[in-house]
Amino acid sequence: MVEIDLDHIYKKYPNAEDAGYAVADFDLHIKDKEFIVFVGPSGCGKSTTLRMIAGLEDISQGDLKIDGKLMNDEAPKDRNIAMVFQNYALYPHMSVFDNMAFGLKLRKYDKSEITKRVDYAGEVLGLTDYLDRKPADLSGGQRQRVALGRAIVRDAPIFLMDEPLSNLDAKLRVSMRAEIAKLHQRLNTTTIYVTHDQTEAMTMADRIVVMSMGEVQQIGTPSEVYDTP
Ligand code: ADP
Numbered sequence: 001m002v003e004i005d006l007d008h009i010y011k012k013y014p015n016a017e018d019a020g021y022a023v024a025d026f027d028l029h030i031k032d033k034e035f036i037v038f039v040g041p042s043g044c045g046k047s048t049t050l051r052m053i054a055g056l057e058d059i060s061q062g063d064l065k066i067d068g069k070l071m072n073d074e075a076p077k078d079r080n081i082a083m084v085f086q087n088y089a090l091y092p093h094m095s096v097f098d099n100m101a102f103g104l105k106l107r108k109y110d111k112s113e114i115t116k117r118v119d120y121a122g123e124v125l126g127l128t129d130y131l132d133r134k135p136a137d138l139s140g141g142q143r144q145r146v147a148l149g150r151a152i153v154r155d156a157p158i159f160l161m162d163e164p165l166s167n168l169d170a171k172l173r174v175s176m177r178a179e180i181a182k183l184h185q186r187l188n189t190t191t192i193y194v195t196h197d198q199t200e201a202m203t204m205a206d207r208i209v210v211m212s213m214g215e216v217q218q219i220g221t222p223s224e225v226y227d228t229p
């Protein structure tokens with residue numbers, strides 16, 4: 001059971017030119033296994049909020065709680081979070097297997113556990129027959145799946161995704177959208193997905209958080225947000 005509380009979160013970058021907040025008064029309770037989408041134009045604070053949850057950016061003000069525990073000062077590795085970035089850099093000289101196994105090797109997981117997890121991710125993502133290939137020999141969609149695989153092998157209850165599909169062409173984006181939705185059903189993670197694409201938000205989210213200029217404009221289900229009478 002994983003719930004995330006964002007309790008009146010603010011972010012001001014120390015080097016910011018203006019005096020404003022990149023994120024102001026972000027307040028949200030995320031339920032166990034929810035699929036939340038942050039949507040809004042470039043620069044509205046989506047990524048900053050996600051990075052604060054991951055611990056990759058300090059919180060200026062407010063509390064972040066995971067299952068009721070204050071996390072503001074916890075190291076990223078102690079947050080039980082897996083993250084997928086927009087610019088997934090795969091290691092070109094490594095096989096698909098090794099790309100997915102890399103983080104686990106760093107963390108000194110034993111070999112059988114690594115193999116078990118990578119095989120599982122490969123199966124979930126339809127990459128079983130590609131584990132020995134190099135990234136250059138894969139399609140764009142398959143490469144994106146390897147990036148997802150790297151997150152899946154962490155076996156974390158929280159998944160954060162920052163515009164994971166924005167570098168893919170339109171057709172691939174649509175099919176990957178459906179795959180990620182299915183993946184969420186299967187892995188049962190509490191997920192936050194960042195996008196500037198309203199269609200993605202509408203088709204994937206349990207609840208959408210609409211952001212603008214660092215502030216939350218609206219929170220609701222897709223029909224509450226987009227079916228304006
Ligand atoms: P989004 O993800 O919605 O595109 P960001 O969270 O990246 O928005 O950015 C929110 C605001 O914070 C923007 O005004 C951006 O310029 C600013 N910002 C983002 N990262 C930094 C940084 N490292 N230093 C200073 N300002 C930043």
Ligand code: ADP
Pocket residue numbers: 075076077078081082083084102103104106150151
């Ligand atoms: P990875 O092995 O997953 O690539 P690193 O060990 O290089 O990650 O990153 C150091 C810390 O940064 C990790 O302990 C983790 O908390 C955070 N981090 C980096 N990449 C990720 C990721 N894909 N998912 C979650 N956290 C990450």
